[in-house]
Amino acid sequence: ESSLIEVKNLKKYYEISQGLFKPKLVVKAVDDVSFSIKRGETFALVGESGCGKSTTGKTLLRLTDATSGEVRFKGEDILSLPYEKMRSLRKEMQMVFQDPYASLNPKMTIKQILMEPLRVHKKYSPEERMKKIVDILEIVGLSRSHLDRHPNEFSGGQRQRIGIARAVVLNPDFIIADEPVSALDVSVQSQVINLMLELQKEFGLTYLFISHDLSVVEHMTDRVAVMYLGKIVELADTEELFANPKHPYTQALISAVPVSHPKDVKERIVLKGDVPNPANPPSGCTFHTRCPFVMDKCKSVEPSLTEIGNGHMTSCHLYSKNKEENTNAIIYS
Numbered sequence: 181e182s183s184l185i186e187v188k189n190l191k192k193y194y195e196i197s198q199g200l201f202k203p204k205l206v207v208k209a210v211d212d213v214s215f216s217i218k219r220g221e222t223f224a225l226v227g228e229s230g231c232g233k234s235t236t237g238k239t240l241l242r243l244t245d246a247t248s249g250e251v252r253f254k255g256e257d258i259l260s261l262p263y264e265k266m267r268s269l270r271k272e273m274q275m276v277f278q279d280p281y282a283s284l285n286p287k288m289t290i291k292q293i294l295m296e297p298l299r300v301h302k303k304y305s306p307e308e309r310m311k312k313i314v315d316i317l318e319i320v321g322l323s324r325s326h327l328d329r330h331p332n333e334f335s336g337g338q339r340q341r342i343g344i345a346r347a348v349v350l351n352p353d354f355i356i357a358d359e360p361v362s363a364l365d366v367s368v369q370s371q372v373i374n375l376m377l378e379l380q381k382e383f384g385l386t387y388l389f390i391s392h393d394l395s396v397v398e399h400m401t402d403r404v405a406v407m408y409l410g411k412i413v414e415l416a417d418t419e420e421l422f423a424n425p426k427h428p429y430t431q432a433l434i435s436a437v438p439v440s441h442p443k444d445v446k447e448r449i450v451l452k453g454d455v456p457n458p459a460n461p462p463s464g465c466t467f468h469t470r471c472p473f474v475m476d477k478c479k480s481v482e483p484s485l486t487e488i489g490n491g492h493m494t495s496c497h498l499y500s501k502n503k504e505e506n507t508n509a510i511i512y513s
């Protein structure tokens with residue numbers, strides 16, 4: 181299986197001012213994240229708000245600049261591509277946003293919204309363009325009769341269909357969907373998810389699916405990476421992750437999903453406290469302030485993401501083979 185996109189040691193740090201004469205704080209929004217996504221796969225990034233999952237997604241499309249690291253798309257390191265080359269790659273990488281209300285220009289008609297990407301990226305004749313947008317509208321469950329209407333004349337679900345049509349109209353290979361259904365009524369969510377799955381089959385799409393909603397993630401993704409305070413703490417096949425979560429944070433997240441009952445997590449695990457301030461993360465394992473299994477070592481030694489079998493990776497001292505290995509991990513990482 182070949183990877184469509186490979187992310188290595190990606191970091192996005194930014195500084196926040198605390199006032200004129202105080203030192204700036206560094207927020208490690210994305211802190212040394214690595215993963216790769218296979219062609220045709222749906223890969224999920226999950227975690228609570230502020231964990232860095234959206235920032236990771238935006239960095240992959242260069243909607244925000246990474247601090248360091250590597251993102252290879254079809255083998256090309258896109259973080260160092262010149263603007264013009266990046267622009268031509270953009271048509272192969274599209275984004276579906278969380279809020280279909282905010283992401284569609286209310287002054288534009290549906291026709292204008294769908295024509296725009298075609299104008300920028302393709303050399304179609306006006307007739308070809310028209311045919312293309314009518315085709316795509318029908319594929320997403322709307323029709324030619326909607327072309328001259330504006331976004332505010334549609335329901336939330338229809339607007340997200342339009343947002344998806346806009347992303348797909350250029351025949352991209354890769355789509356990042358950031359909470360694509362979380363602004364929608366529950367009754368509409370599954371329709372939009374099913375549409376995304378159909379489009380994936382029809383066009384051979386690869387998805388990065390960003391979500392805090394684990395029941396949606398369980399239903400539609402192939403592999404999952406769980407993020408906490410800018411880092412991936414667990415990564416596994418979706419089925420394996422839900423059946424056999426290893427990291428205490430993942431166990432807590434999954435235990436809160438009503439329909440999911442992994443065998444070793446019988447009761448809901450309620451974490452103490454809130455997510456710490458990302459500008460001032462805890463030492464050692466950044467989860468140690470909330471972890472039900474915290475040990476002394478966790479407060480000073482940072483665990484590293486390590487494979488525990490079958491591509492299942494986790495970063496937690498509970499699963500490390502020996503003490504020395506952990507010590508090495510912190511010294512050399």
Ligand code: SF4
Pocket residue numbers: 427428429465466467468469471472473474475478483495496497498
């Ligand atoms: Fe909990 Fe320690 Fe594992 Fe961190 S390393 S998740 S604090 S047991």
Ligand code: MG
Pocket residue numbers: 229230233234
């Ligand atoms: Mg977000």
